Amino acid sequence: MTISILICDDSNMARKHLKSILPQGWAENSQIVKNGQEALDVLRTEHIDLLFLDLTMPVLDGFSVLEIMQSEGMGVNTIVVSADIQNEAKKTVEASGALDFIRKPISAGKLINVLNKHNLL
Amino acid sequence: MNSGPYFTEDQRDYLQEICNIGMGQAGQSLSVLFEQYVTLSVPSIEIISEKNLITTLKRLIPAEKISAVRQGFYTHVADPNICGESITIFSKTDFVQLAQLIDLDEEVTFEVEQEMLLEISNIINGACFSGIAEQLSERLFSTPPSIMGQAIIIDHLFNKDNLIWDHALSIKIHYIIDKHSFQCDVLLLMPDSSVQYLVNILNRLIDEL
């Protein structure tokens, strides 16, 4: 299965790191954007199978992106990847329609587990 | 942000990410301890020169009167090392709310107010140092906290003769606990000598990526 994914994070390091631990040959297309606004621009014009979304970003943060996606009925599969790991953050994010929540720093193992859990592999 | 002569784009980006993750851990620990949601701002990083210290602080913390607590941190004592100070700044402190937050059962006197400032600072710093240390794969030790001043203006915060560095790395984090109208700013300050050691650590981590 080859899918197209979008990585949204303001940190270059975080984007590089995530890209480097993606399973080999799994994602045909992977794009990166630096903030929530850029992510929405891509999501509105292209088909994306899976979005990896950071929470704390300038211009438009992760929480806002989820809210907007929910209100516009976008229905894109989203996995939130964040340093903010308090329970309330997790609950808010899941209530806004995210599939799952991975705490940074992400390891390859954690990523595979989550992808398996949601049958995305 | 002025990276000065110290950080490359990659190093700066990595440092920012480390701070974000470290703060995420800190927020988690604090929320468990206080049983409240703790909001942490994205850490803002800049290089401050000793000449501009007061003006920079006034820009970062626009408050007339502040109370401040200092606490030292270090990796290990032998050179080269990371050695710095954290300054926790309280600009609007409602001591009644603070007492509720920490579940105080004593009468609030001047000494108790001071003790609360010290206690909160120590807790926040403890969480903060652990969070960052883990990302750097180092151990961070701390010294006991002490009060720099209570209800003073920023100009009176430092004794200029004691500032023996030229530039310092400053990492500023803003903490809010909504339910108790609590907020404070923490500035982690590291003078030039420590920054080089930090740069070495960052390079090592970037290479491992």
Next chain:
Amino acid sequence: MIKQFPYINNVIDCLDSGVFVIDKNFTVHLWNDYMAIRCQFTSDDIVGSSLFDCFPELPQQWFKRNIKSVFLLKSPSYSAWEQRAYLFKFPHGRSVTGGVEFMYQNCCFTPILGQDNNVEYVCVTVKDVTDIAIATLKLQNTVTELERINSIDGLTQVYNRSHWEKCFRNEVDRVNRYEHPVSLIMFDMDFFKKINDKYGHLCGDEVLRETTRRCTNSLRSVDVLGRYGGEEFCIFLPEVELTGAAYLAEKLRHIISDTPVYYNSLAVSISVSIGFTCSRSTTNNYEQLISEADTALYAAKNNGRAQCISFFDCDV
């Protein structure tokens, strides 16, 4: 971590600080000689028991709160003598010369991690800082006394000019911020040079002292009196408007001058000239108010002395 030394326990007992270890239920697991010597519990007595059972007067809630954060955050917690004089009421070494009844303490609560990297115990160290505390407190008292001396006029014991002006400036700031009034009275001894020439300077000194005494007795505790010049005094009256100032000025004039000042066997008659003014709105300037009171005082002098004149009655 220290390499294992066979007499490690003796070392812990040699330490010049109290050291003890508790678990999350506050059961004591280690208690060194320093602690044992200063209280009624030896290591055998207390190890295995609850700390609070043995020391019921410990601030339990404070203790529990601090220990909780050590367990959760895996980082140390502290107590400092400046905020909390002691945790344990121990005697200290300066029982003869010290002047205090107990030991001042700085304490540190350090996590001890177990195999699973979670905190299993907390190690508490109790340091005697009585000497530092006594020296610091003494220094603070000396500084306070110096400040007091610096702000007081030696002869009359009322505020000197620079301190009074500082207070007045603060009051005017407050007035401008909160729109509450303040009045200012300035008075000057009449023919003071003549008193000095006729009766001598020592008599003149007593006149000044008695005048300020009479004045102080008639003022409220919030009113602030200061010696502005050789024989000139200023008073500011918070929350007092012009009519109040006029009333008080006249009252003061009588209190000061209705009875003579007695010095040795002399009865020296005195009188004062008084000028007064009041703040308006929220844009007052303290120097301007002083200048107004001065203008009114000058008018009183010119008009025959021994009287009170308001700035607002002056032809400016």
